[in-house]
Amino acid sequence: MAVNLKTMMEQVAQDIDRLFAEQLPVPEDPRRRLVEAMRYAAIGGGKRLRPLLVVATCALFNVDREAALRVGMAIECIHVYSLIHDDMPCMDNDDLRRGKPTVHKAFDDASAVLSGDALQALAFEILSEEKIHTDPHVRLELIQALAIASGKDGMVGGQAIDLAAETSTVPFDLPTITRLQQLKTGALFGFCLEAGAIMGRQNKDIRDRLKAYARDIGLAFQIADDLIDAEGDEAVAGKAVGKDAAAGKATFLSLLGLEKARSQAQALVDQAIAHLSVFGSEADYLRSIARYIVARDH
Amino acid sequence: MAVNLKTMMEQVAQDIDRLFAEQLPVPEDPRRRLVEAMRYAAIGGGKRLRPLLVVATCALFNVDREAALRVGMAIECIHVYSLIHDDMPCMDNDDLRRGKPTVHKAFDDASAVLSGDALQALAFEILSEEKIHTDPHVRLELIQALAIASGKDGMVGGQAIDLAAETSTVPFDLPTITRLQQLKTGALFGFCLEAGAIMGRQNKDIRDRLKAYARDIGLAFQIADDLIDAEGDEAVAGKAVGKDAAAGKATFLSLLGLEKARSQAQALVDQAIAHLSVFGSEADYLRSIARYIVARDH
Numbered sequence: 268m269a270v271n272l273k274t275m276m277e278q279v280a281q282d283i284d285r286l287f288a289e290q291l292p293v294p295e296d297p298r299r300r301l302v303e304a305m306r307y308a309a310i311g312g313g314k315r316l317r318p319l320l321v322v323a324t325c326a327l328f329n330v331d332r333e334a335a336l337r338v339g340m341a342i343e344c345i346h347v348y349s350l351i352h353d354d355m356p357c358m359d360n361d362d363l364r365r366g367k368p369t370v371h372k373a374f375d376d377a378s379a380v381l382s383g384d385a386l387q388a389l390a391f392e393i394l395s396e397e398k399i400h401t402d403p404h405v406r407l408e409l410i411q412a413l414a415i416a417s418g419k420d421g422m423v424g425g426q427a428i429d430l431a432a433e434t435s436t437v438p439f440d441l442p443t444i445t446r447l448q449q450l451k452t453g454a455l456f457g458f459c460l461e462a463g464a465i466m467g468r469q470n471k472d473i474r475d476r477l478k479a480y481a482r483d484i485g486l487a488f489q490i491a492d493d494l495i496d497a498e499g500d501e502a503v504a505g506k507a508v509g510k511d512a513a514a515g516k517a518t519f520l521s522l523l524g525l526e527k528a529r530s531q532a533q534a535l536v537d538q539a540i541a542h543l544s545v546f547g548s549e550a551d552y553l554r555s556i557a558r559y560i561v562a563r564d565h
Numbered sequence: 566m567a568v569n570l571k572t573m574m575e576q577v578a579q580d581i582d583r584l585f586a587e588q589l590p591v592p593e594d595p596r597r598r599l600v601e602a603m604r605y606a607a608i609g610g611g612k613r614l615r616p617l618l619v620v621a622t623c624a625l626f627n628v629d630r631e632a633a634l635r636v637g638m639a640i641e642c643i644h645v646y647s648l649i650h651d652d653m654p655c656m657d658n659d660d661l662r663r664g665k666p667t668v669h670k671a672f673d674d675a676s677a678v679l680s681g682d683a684l685q686a687l688a689f690e691i692l693s694e695e696k697i698h699t700d701p702h703v704r705l706e707l708i709q710a711l712a713i714a715s716g717k718d719g720m721v722g723g724q725a726i727d728l729a730a731e732t733s734t735v736p737f738d739l740p741t742i743t744r745l746q747q748l749k750t751g752a753l754f755g756f757c758l759e760a761g762a763i764m765g766r767q768n769k770d771i772r773d774r775l776k777a778y779a780r781d782i783g784l785a786f787q788i789a790d791d792l793i794d795a796e797g798d799e800a801v802a803g804k805a806v807g808k809d810a811a812a813g814k815a816t817f818l819s820l821l822g823l824e825k826a827r828s829q830a831q832a833l834v835d836q837a838i839a840h841l842s843v844f845g846s847e848a849d850y851l852r853s854i855a856r857y858i859v860a861r862d863h
Contacts, residue, residue: 296726296744297725297726297729297730297733297741297745298717298722298725298726298729300725300728300729301717301721301722301725302717305717348682349682352678352679352682355655355678357653357655357673357674357675357677357678358675358678375655376655377655377656377728378725378728379655380650380653380655380656380678381650381721381724381725381728383682384646384647384650384681384682384685384716384721385716385717385721385722387682387685387686388685388712388713388715388716388717388721389712389716389717391689391708391711391712392709392712392713392716395705395708395709395712396709403701403702403704403705404701406701406705407693407701407704407705407708410689410693410705410708411690411693411694413689414686414687414689414690414693415686415690417686418682418683418686418687418690419596419599419600419603419683419686419687423599423679423682423683423686424596424599424683426679427595427596427598427599427676427679428594428595428596430598430675430676430679431595431596431598432595435595443595446594447595
């Protein structure tokens with residue numbers, strides 16, 4: 268690696284944990300269990316890939332790092348809430364997440380619903396605060412972009428298509444799976460890069476390049492996830508594996524086959540990096556992240 | 566009634582239905598079911614009490630009615646999502662809401678989770694738009710206030726206390742029930758009045774009076790709800806009744822007794838109206854709403 272991505276990842280993960288711990292003090296009243304469930308899900312887990320993308324993008328434009336981390340925390344609120352709800356028995360019914368019992372297992376289903384709901388509200392509360400940026404237009408633009416990226420036309424829309432796939436009589440084809448994944452995971456990745464561009468007040472050309480990078484690494488990320496599900500180790504992945512094949516679900520892997528899926532992921536990473544050609548070494552972290560995304564084992 | 570509240574309620578209900586229908590076109594793709602679940606829950610039901618409060622408060626300050634309705638729609642997104650999630654089997658497990666099957670009954674549990682999640686995101690998307698107000702500070706203030714009123718320190722916090730009540734070995738006392746209800750329903754009522762004051766750019770004194778009105782009608786509303794649960798007719802209420810007693814749950818009614826609960830609700834209404842003494846006849850709608858809140862049968 269040209270830059271030390273591992274050190275940066277560890278630092279971002281530590282900072283996000285610190286911010287969550289500050290943001291979520293445990294109250295001495297009956298809301299205790301709710302806030303403990305929020306902390307359980309939000310603190311001390313995950314790769315923090317989305318906050319990392321925000322921090323790495325903001326660094327291109329010399330945006331204050333603490334502000335970038337706070338935007339990263341807001342996105343992580345959305346990502347974590349979606350995992351809590353997605354793991355519930357009525358959704359994917361997963362018992363293990365980030366190497367520990369899922370929220371509905373460690374607490375209960377009702378706490379899973381409520382802690383997810385409260386984390387979503389927290390995301391928008393964080394972005395509305397002056398600590399993000401003194402210019403209200405910047406904050407509003409972030410809020411609007413996150414609401415769209417996480418709602419029916421973004422992440423939740425993608426989850427709904429995923430749900431429809433399970434009951435569909437014909438397996439989904441490649442264009443449908445691509446669209447599903449672009450919404451389900453791609454929209455939030457896109458927001459991470461867009462947020463950096465908004466914070467850095469960049470023009471449309473730069474925004475489009477960063478969004479193109481995000482689209483490519485989003486799909487590469489999903490193919491890598493399919494490979495982990497097919498070939499990975501549960502202990503390393505920190506979650507159940509082999510689920511797609513067991514469910515007979517159409518994935519990039521089932522549609523492309525192992526070899527083509529691998530080469531496609533690599534092609535997407537190369538393409539993502541090509542979109543960064545206008546930047547110099549200041550974009551080396553983003554380049555490293557793109558490579559890491561297909562090389563990871565969890 | 567000094568003013569024709571019934572006509573105003575019908576008009577607001579019709580306007581909110583229109584706005585939701587415009588906001589939620591059904592897509593011709595696999596997200597169809599998600600959006601249909603959102604429409605099913607959001608259109609054509611309920612008293613629209615919260616939008617009514619926003620419109621009546623905004624009218625005090627000559628705020629554009631269409632903008633007030635859009636703020637009302639955002640609050641209704643939050644209210645409706647909380648009902649969808651609250652009705653789920655793992656929460657209150659209710660089959661009937663607003664006189665028709667609940668979302669998880671008419672659709673399925675996963676659609677209930679996702680449609681609620683998407684409605685929450687939609688609330689913040691709506692408030693971020695320029696149609697609400699040209700001044701970004703006004704929009705940001707609304708977003709921040711709604712995020713707090715609906716999250717762990719507001720509505721969801723109240724639901725979490727409600728959940729704790731069910732597993733508590735000692736029944737909750739009056740101060741705890743009051744706090745629970747102030748968060749669970751009071752926080753959103755408070756936001757309705759605060760939103761009107763924010764849109765009307767009112768000073769702290771006016772805001773405090775309107776917040777005091779909201780606090781009082783919020784508690785009166787909850788006592789009235791307890792009375793409907795104890796004495797109401799399921800067909801008229803549009804939801805299951807008699808649930809509190811069956812669950813042995815501490816409520817205002819169980820703690821105060823029937824007679825004292827009734828007189829307490831009336832005292833709260835009188836007190837709420839007293840907070841409006843600085844206003845002339847332009848506040849007659851808010852006065853009528855306060856009276857309606859304890860007189861209603863659903």
